[in-house]
Amino acid sequence: MTKAATEKDRLVETLVEAGVSRAVARKAEILSWSKDDPRANERVHAATNTLLLDLLRADDVGKCIHVTGGARALTDPFHRQICEEMQTDDKAPFQVLYHVPDSVARDGWGVVKWNLNNWERKGFLDWKQKLRTLRMIGKKAVDLKAFDERSKIQFSVFGHRYAQVQGQHGDQDPAKYVWLIRSESVNGLLSASAETDLTKSADVDESVFSEVVSTIFSNSARAILKKISSASTISREDILSDKVFEMIDPNPGVTLEALRVISFVSSNERGNLMLTDDGAEFYRAT
Known part of the structure; x- marks a missing residue:
């Protein structure tokens, strides 16, 4: 059996596990594929995003759905660009089915913190990319839906005939292992x-992502960052009791929580506040 045939067989078995008939799966055309290697995966993701962008500009992007575990595609700058262009062109957004634990509220900042902690395990390029991801979601350039797909075959469908x-x-x-394939039949079955x-999914309130971003860019957030940066040691109580904040922020505790969610502020072993490296860089940049 040739190497190419082996990979086609692996794809067929994967599609069968996803509910596609073997006869239909065998007819799928492989446009790009990779083994379980991070750099090779990136090559297939780039090919997928390039195809998506071409389809979008040809007005042929169709209905787009991600069935995923962690929704890490949203941290990819190229994919974010496509999602934002879809919104600009008044196309229906990518619907994203992904795992959010039942213990995490879908309509509060906890879901933002959960996503950031989950995504950071594989890493953002920098804090700017982190903020851009949150802003893109907050603008509702994607439609987040909570549903646990981690034990299932995961896929994305788009362009009427691609997956x-x-x-x-x-x-x-x-x-x-990742495959970019062309098959109208497979697309239809996976879409269904x-x-x-x-x-069966639960809606995730994308506006809370925007709330975190707007809070981080507030005058109060900058004042808190400045105070922590200039203090040798400072507690949460010192921040919240500072009369200066009464004039600019009715609830500085919320602002401080936003800075914690984005990991610009943390606590040392004594419980005192400190800027993280990202927080210090953000403060200098703004």
């Missing part, structure tokens, strides 16, 4: 499966 399919993997695995799960 990116991922081999079975753990949610924290650094890489997985995703639509079924969308009816």
Whole structure:
């Protein structure tokens, strides 16, 4: 059996596990694929995003759905660009089915913190990319839906006849087998499966992502960063009791929480506040 045939067989078995018939799966055309190697995965993701952008500009992007565990595609600058262009062109946004624990409220800052902690395990390029991801979500350039797909085959469908399919993997695995394929039949079957799960999903309030970003860029946030930066040691109580904040912020505790959520402020072993490296750089930049 040739190497190419082996990879096609692996794709077929993956699609069968996702609910596609073997006969339909065998007819799928592989446009790009990679083994479970991070750099090779990036190459397939780039090919997928390039195809998406071409389809968008040809007005042929179709209905777009991500069925994913951690929604880490949203941290990819290229993919964010596409999502924002879809919104600019008044196209329906990517619907994103992904895991949010039942213990995390979908309509509060806890869901923002959960996402950031989850995404940072594989890393943002820098804090600017982190903020851009939150801003993109807050603008509702994607439609977030909570539904646990981690034990299922994960995929994305778009362009009426295209899909990116991922081999079975753990949610924290650094890489997985990935295929970019063309098949109207596979797209239709996977889309129908995703639509079924969308009816079972819980809505995630994207506006809370925007709230965190706007709070971080407030005058009060800058004042808090300045005070922490200039103090040798300072507690949360020192910040909250400062009369200066009464004039610019009715609830500085909320502002401080936003800075913690974005990991610009942390606590040392004594419980005193300190700027993280990202927080210090953000403060200098703004």
